Amino acid sequence: xxxxxxxxxxxxxxxxxAARAGLPGAPIDWLQAxxxxxxxxxxxxxxxxxxxxxxxxxxxxxxxxxxxxxxxGPIGAALRERVAPIGTRNSVRLVIANGRIEPDLSRLTxxxxxxxxxxxxxxxxxxxxxxxxxIARVSALDGxxxxxxxxAFMMDGYVLVLDDGAQVAPTIEIVFAADGGSxxxxxxxxxxxxxxxxxxxxxxxTHVGDGVYWSNPVSExxxxxxASLRRYKVQQESAAAFHLxxxxxxxxxGAHYRGFLGAFGARLARQSVxxxxxxxxxxxxxxGTYLLRDNQHGDITTLVDHAAGGSSSRQVYKGVLDDAARGxxxxxxxxxxxxxKTDAHQLNNALLLSDKAEIDAKPELEIYADDxxxxxxxxxxxxxxxxxxxxxxxxxxxxxxxxxxxxxxxKAALDEIDGEAExxxxxxxxxxxxxxxxx
Amino acid sequence: MANISESETxxxxxxxxxxxxxxxDIESDxxxxxxxxxxVRFISAKKDEPDWLLQWRLKAFRQxxxxxxxxxxxxxVNYPKIDYQDSYYYSAPKQQETLxxxxxxxxxxxxxxxxxxxxxxxQMMLAGVAVDAVFDSxxxxxxxxxxxxxxxxxxxxxxxxxxxxxxxxxxxLGSVVPVADNFFATLNSAVFTDGSFVYVPEGxxxxxxxxxxxxxxxxQTGQFERTLIIADKGSYVSYLExxxxxxxxxxxxxAAVVELIALDDAEIKYSTVQNWYPGDENGKGGIYNFxxxxxxxxxxxxxxxxxxxxxxxxxTWKYPSCILQGDNSVGEFYSIAITNNFQQADTxxxxxxxxxxxxxxxxxxxxxxxxxxxxxxxxxxxxxGATGARNFTQCxxxxxxxxxxxxxxPYIEVRNKTAQVxxxxxxxxxxxxxxxxxxxxxxxxxxxxxxxxNGFCRQVLQELPMEFAVEAQKxxxxxxxxxxx
Numbered sequence: 001x002x003x004x005x006x007x008x009x010x011x012x013x014x015x016x017x018a019a020r021a022g023l024p025g026a027p028i029d030w031l032q033a034x035x036x037x038x039x040x041x042x043x044x045x046x047x048x049x050x051x052x053x054x055x056x057x058x059x060x061x062x063x064x065x066x067x068x069x070x071x072x073g074p075i076g077a078a079l080r081e082r083v084a085p086i087g088t089r090n091s092v093r094l095v096i097a098n099g100r101i102e103p104d105l106s107r108l109t110x111x112x113x114x115x116x117x118x119x120x121x122x123x124x125x126x127x128x129x130x131x132x133x134x135i136a137r138v139s140a141l142d143g144x145x146x147x148x149x150x151x152a153f154m155m156d157g158y159v160l161v162l163d164d165g166a167q168v169a170p171t172i173e174i175v176f177a178a179d180g181g182s183x184x185x186x187x188x189x190x191x192x193x194x195x196x197x198x199x200x201x202x203x204x205x206t207h208v209g210d211g212v213y214w215s216n217p218v219s220e221x222x223x224x225x226x227a228s229l230r231r232y233k234v235q236q237e238s239a240a241a242f243h244l245x246x247x248x249x250x251x252x253x254g255a256h257y258r259g260f261l262g263a264f265g266a267r268l269a270r271q272s273v274x275x276x277x278x279x280x281x282x283x284x285x286x287x288g289t290y291l292l293r294d295n296q297h298g299d300i301t302t303l304v305d306h307a308a309g310g311s312s313s314r315q316v317y318k319g320v321l322d323d324a325a326r327g328x329x330x331x332x333x334x335x336x337x338x339x340x341k342t343d344a345h346q347l348n349n350a351l352l353l354s355d356k357a358e359i360d361a362k363p364e365l366e367i368y369a370d371d372x373x374x375x376x377x378x379x380x381x382x383x384x385x386x387x388x389x390x391x392x393x394x395x396x397x398x399x400x401x402x403x404x405x406x407x408x409x410x411k412a413a414l415d416e417i418d419g420e421a422e423x424x425x426x427x428x429x430x431x432x433x434x435x436x437x438x439x
Numbered sequence: 440m441a442n443i444s445e446s447e448t449x450x451x452x453x454x455x456x457x458x459x460x461x462x463x464d465i466e467s468d469x470x471x472x473x474x475x476x477x478x479v480r481f482i483s484a485k486k487d488e489p490d491w492l493l494q495w496r497l498k499a500f501r502q503x504x505x506x507x508x509x510x511x512x513x514x515x516v517n518y519p520k521i522d523y524q525d526s527y528y529y530s531a532p533k534q535q536e537t538l539x540x541x542x543x544x545x546x547x548x549x550x551x552x553x554x555x556x557x558x559x560x561x562q563m564m565l566a567g568v569a570v571d572a573v574f575d576s577x578x579x580x581x582x583x584x585x586x587x588x589x590x591x592x593x594x595x596x597x598x599x600x601x602x603x604x605x606x607x608x609x610x611x612l613g614s615v616v617p618v619a620d621n622f623f624a625t626l627n628s629a630v631f632t633d634g635s636f637v638y639v640p641e642g643x644x645x646x647x648x649x650x651x652x653x654x655x656x657x658x659q660t661g662q663f664e665r666t667l668i669i670a671d672k673g674s675y676v677s678y679l680e681x682x683x684x685x686x687x688x689x690x691x692x693x694a695a696v697v698e699l700i701a702l703d704d705a706e707i708k709y710s711t712v713q714n715w716y717p718g719d720e721n722g723k724g725g726i727y728n729f730x731x732x733x734x735x736x737x738x739x740x741x742x743x744x745x746x747x748x749x750x751x752x753x754x755t756w757k758y759p760s761c762i763l764q765g766d767n768s769v770g771e772f773y774s775i776a777i778t779n780n781f782q783q784a785d786t787x788x789x790x791x792x793x794x795x796x797x798x799x800x801x802x803x804x805x806x807x808x809x810x811x812x813x814x815x816x817x818x819x820x821x822x823x824g825a826t827g828a829r830n831f832t833q834c835x836x837x838x839x840x841x842x843x844x845x846x847x848x849p850y851i852e853v854r855n856k857t858a859q860v861x862x863x864x865x866x867x868x869x870x871x872x873x874x875x876x877x878x879x880x881x882x883x884x885x886x887x888x889x890x891x892x893n894g895f896c897r898q899v900l901q902e903l904p905m906e907f908a909v910e911a912q913k914x915x916x917x918x919x920x921x922x923x924x
Contacts, residue, residue, distance in 0.1 A: 358852070380858065
């Protein structure tokens, strides 16, 4: 057993043969082969240990020793009630509960022509060839055991396909709900967004749940020439949950990806994003905020690979860590040999509110082209003493002054959001979190 | 605009030959090739070492054997696997009787120094520099000893310190870089041959800059210097280290260990200019420079400042670090790393904040040209007890030409909320505007580039002592010749 792996033998692994019949695409031979292949790869790779450089700061041993079973049945009534009102303002909604679409809570009608939204289980029938190509593509990626496990146990996620030129005005609301109330369960949603030339869409993903569970979503996003995607993610997993998400994004020339992550939940969370920019004038802009307390561990790991010149990327993350929470930010920008005229910027600011909180940051640049503008910045610290004094001198008590400053710090990240309604939504979430902190 | 100058010169092969590439033929007293326990015993016996040191070496050697598969691979450097049995571990210039003056030194050695331009005699007096010149592995000439001894400063080869000041060596050797620290440090602990020892007593401000020139001479001899500098309470010392090496086709391994200890209110300034043979323009030959340098700010208000100008070596693997234990202690790291042709440099620092109100500052300037790869790799770690810790880090990289690479890998680990840690890094090329401005005023593309690069490095160059600053500025130009536009 290599020191680079953590041995893991989850109960759900043993149910592989039985479980496959109930998972999407059971009658499809190539998919079954892909699942078996994924399991073989997981058996080989297992979970990465901290000796693997990109897992240096995130320890999966607690995950490895939890007895996760396959999900069995729908989510409980209480959770269902919480899910029901999420994003109802938006007309298009897809709810996935315990790895399956929840038709009663979903509303997939009213989409314009050329826009196709469905759960994975449906897409495997209606868009078989497309899914086959993309599933094979993801399987061929240089990935870790988590990606392999997702390939083996792939469950319902959302599939969004936009034809060339298709534009969808209303925000597409996706909700993932997980209920580990009756024992730990493992969920492996697979999402796919394929965007034709010049298409545009806005997606909001919300992740909520109860009890102990492990969500291991993999999202593949392929953007055609000039496509534009706004993708917002609210991570509000239960306080006992593990959330290990990975996004693989590919951008053609002129494509514009705008992402925002609000990470509030989970006992251990990691959002990993790998973006490959394959064409000129493409832009990859991501931002986010991680607000953690108690013993929460939150990890944001990004890799932006400028494979083509004349493209840009921008990353802005702001984290606030209270109690014994630990934040991890690993951001890497790579510029390949001929990717001249690349403009890449990255920033991570962290605020520690407690003596026991910890931040580990590793902003990384790997540059092989000379005519580029690349920069990164990382800061950590307490609130600015001068600013605090300024407010206090104007009669504002310390606790209020601190809260104001923390709020201002976080909201600078929200300014990266392009869209009034979405900004307002994150603002409410941030305010709720801040109300629970004593500054 | 800049395109004109680029097309003129980019691609033109390096023409500046390595100035210091000559070999002095003197009779070496060499240990048989290869490394086993008997090699370690041979070195120890040659040095007439006490038993405790032999045991220390043997313990290190056994640990190194256990580490056989732990040769670091995390650095962004590529080289063929080193055969540690295919190298000599001891090579000393012919043993002399005790030297009373320079006249007794082998004239061939003196000739070498003259070629290198080391100001050993009158020039040295003028320069006010005491030189403990290490020729290969044994220090053969130590000067200004009287002046130093008046102040109680001990400056001698470490092999001499082992004999004359065993209590100091025993107390501090391996206390900053433990024997088991890393693969190369463990190897060094087993087979180190010589190096410098400095002890500055309480309250003494060392009256001159201390300087040592290291040279690697005999072919295929790895050099394993061991340097130990102790600044007692309230003392100050500035130490300069400069390196040149002759041209060789075979890669040569250099695995030194440098340990600095600063007690209460003491300050150590350690400056390095490293211009060892970098290999030729096709990447053949050159030194492997795998060095462990670390300083411990043990006392309150102590300060350790590292300044390095790295222009040589085929591969540089070096992270001069500071452990800030004492309250209010300060660590600094100023670095210029210039890589050209097929050179690879993976260098940076670690600042470990343990004491209250500790401060650190990191300024790193990396310049890559040709097919070279330059990486800044650093760690800023603030421990829970380091209340009020402060760090500022700035890492800038400059790329010259489109075949090179520049990378930045900083690690920031903060476990105290009152710590203020700032890191910023940029990567860019020489701005067309700056180049145009210089060209308009009649400077050649090459001169303009040298000027701009020197400006880019200014923050670091100004930290160097005068003697080094001049040499370093010249080196910047020489290192980039033939590769710039």
